[in-house]
């Protein structure tokens with residue numbers, strides 16, 4: 034009984050430290066709906082390219098847009114994993 038408790042405790046420690054060390058998987062779709070859809074979504078700004086247009090781009094281009102291009106203000110709110118996730122999401126491609 035005692036050793037089972039200890040095993041459980043050790044497992045819990047691993048679970049906690051594991052999650053804080055590893056980068057959390059980021060949902061690009063959620064990043065998009067929270068940070069981009071207000072302009073790029075179906076009811077968005079007329080001037081902003083729709084998701085179907087963004088799909089034609091390369092993820093690298095979207096990342097550059099968020100870092101130094103037209104969307105650098107919007108990009109400021111995102112951490113690197115969020116930028117990457119949303120770039121992959123809007124383009125539907127994972128190659129960066």
Ligand code: HEC
Nearest residue numbers: 068069071072073078080081082095098102103104107119
């Ligand atoms: C406040 C409205 C707004 C928000 C929020 C917004 N965008 Fe944009 N985005 C625009 C507009 C307007 C354009 C067209 C800019 C232009 O043509 O100069 C644009 C253009 C772009 C382009 C094309 C850039 C180019 O040089 O052709 C990309 C890629 C893009 N946005 C990605 C994103 C992503 C990803 C997000 C969310 C992180 C986002 N945008 C959030 C308004 C917005």
